[in-house]
Structures are given as structure tokens and as C-alpha cells.
Amino acid sequence: xxxxxxxxxxxILSEAASLELGCNYSYGGTVNxxxxxxxxxxxxxxxxxxxxxxxxxxxxxxxxxxxIKSKFSFxxxxxxxxxxxxxxxxxxxxQNYGQNFVFxxxxxxxxxx
Amino acid sequence: DGGITQSPKYxxxxxxxxxxxxxxxxxNHDAMYWYRQDPGQGLRLxxxxxxxxxxxxGDIAEGYSVSREKKESFPLTVTSAQKNPTAFYLCxxxxxxxxxxxxxxxxxxxxxx
Numbered sequence: 627x628x629x630x631x632x633x634x635x636x637x638i639l640s641e642a643a644s645l646e647l648g649c650n651y652s653y654g655g656t657v658n659x660x661x662x663x664x665x666x667x668x669x670x671x672x673x674x675x676x677x678x679x680x681x682x683x684x685x686x687x688x689x690x691x692x693x694i695k696s697k698f699s700f701x702x703x704x705x706x707x708x709x710x711x712x713x714x715x716x717x718x719x720x721q722n723y724g725q726n727f728v729f730x731x732x733x734x735x736x737x738x739x
Numbered sequence: 740d741g742g743i744t745q746s747p748k749y750x751x752x753x754x755x756x757x758x759x760x761x762x763x764x765x766x767n768h769d770a771m772y773w774y775r776q777d778p779g780q781g782l783r784l785x786x787x788x789x790x791x792x793x794x795x796x797g798d799i800a801e802g803y804s805v806s807r808e809k810k811e812s813f814p815l816t817v818t819s820a821q822k823n824p825t826a827f828y829l830c831x832x833x834x835x836x837x838x839x840x841x842x843x844x845x846x847x848x849x850x851x852x
């Protein structure tokens with residue numbers, strides 16, 4: 627069965643620090659990859675997605691993610707975090723464009739002002 | 740504004756009791772989903788529906804039931820057979836099953852008395 631792992635349960639950073647959140651998946655076939663974000667007290671929102679093409683994907687609010695097929699990874703990055711980035715981040719994977727949608731366990735990011 | 744409405748926000752269940760969580764969307768989306776969120780486990784799919792009068796089991800359907808009599812409504816019943824129902828439940832929708840969940844509700848937190 628397909629699974630998604632996120633390396634860090636809780637990440638604490640100071641403002642302006644660089645961010646990288648790890649995401650690895652187990653499925654070896656064609657995958658579509660997503661990062662979702664849930665700000666405190668808000669809905670889960672789509673941050674960015676990868677279907678095909680350029681493996682470096684740019685999302686909203688300065689986030690980007692890189693798909694490395696050989697490593698089965700889709701790490702989320704941001705060069706300089708802000709206090710407002712404090713949230714929980716979920717990586718998700720589907721195979722065959724929408725089937726078997728699987729979420730990772732989530733990483734809580736706390737940014738200190 | 741279009742979106743997904745879940746109710747109630749908090750729900751308490753007595754032992755042996757069935758409870759129903761409401762999910763309504765006015766986005767005209769065909770596909771709807773129910774997820775369960777537990778700490779450290781991310782989101783797990785309970786049931787999904789691709790179209791009215793059709794629904795399929797997800798990864799953890801045991802102890803749950805759903806119906807899809809109307810396009811805009813996808814209620815989830817947590818039955819007494821679900822032995823560990825305490826969790827946060829999220830409803831989501833997408834244009835079709837071939838698309839990732841695009842909109843999420845605010846969630847319902849279910850606790851056992």
C-alpha cells in the first residue's frame with residue numbers, strides 16, 4: 627500500500643530562517659504530489675502541486691517544492707520564513723491522477739518572531 | 740461565497756450511540772470525501788463519493804456509514820461499531836474524482852463521554 631512519510635513532527639524556526647520540510651512516498655509508479663497547509667483555526671488549503679514537467683514547483687506565499695523521482699521525495703522549501711507561516715503542513719500523494727489519495731502525518735511549523 | 744459547511748463543530752457521543760456529522764457544499768462539486776485526522780497520523784480516507792447515489796469505502800471505513808442522496812450533501816454516521824471514534828473529522832470536495840480535494844470544511848471534533 628502506498629504511504630507518505632514526513633520526517634519532522636515539529637519544526638521551530640526563527641523569522642528569516644530557511645525552511646525545508648521533508649516528504650517521501652513509497653509508490654514507484656506515476657504520482658501526483660501536493661502540499662497542503664492548515665493555519666491555526668483555518669481550513670486546509672492547497673499550497674502547491676506537481677503533476678508533470680518541471681520538477682521544481684512554485685506555490686503560493688513564496689513556497690516551492692522539488693520532486694526528485696530517484697529519491698521518491700517532494701520536499702517543501704522557503705528561503706525565509708515569516709511568523710505568519712506558523713501552521714501545520716501536509717504532504718499528499720495520489721497515483722493515476724486522483725486515485726488513492728494519501729496524506730502524510732503532517733509537520734507542525736512554529737516560527738518565532 | 741462557495742464552500743463546505745460542516746456541523747456541528749463539536750460533538751459528544753455516548754457509548755453505544757450512533758451520531759451523524761453533516762457536510763454540505765454549494766460548489767457544485769461531484770466528488771466528496773470524509774477524512775479522519777488523528778495526531779501523528781495525518782488524514783486518512785473513510786469514504787468518498789464520486790457522484791450522487793454512489794459511494795466507496797476508503798482505507799478506514801469500518802464502523803462508519805455514509806449516504807449521498809443529494810449532490811450537495813454527504814453526511815457521515817459514526818456507528819457504535821466504531822470502537823475508537825474520538826478524532827477530528829474533515830469533509831472535502833473536488834470537481835470530480837480525478838481531481839485532488841480542493842475545498843475542505845472546518846471540521847468536526849468528536850469526543851466520547
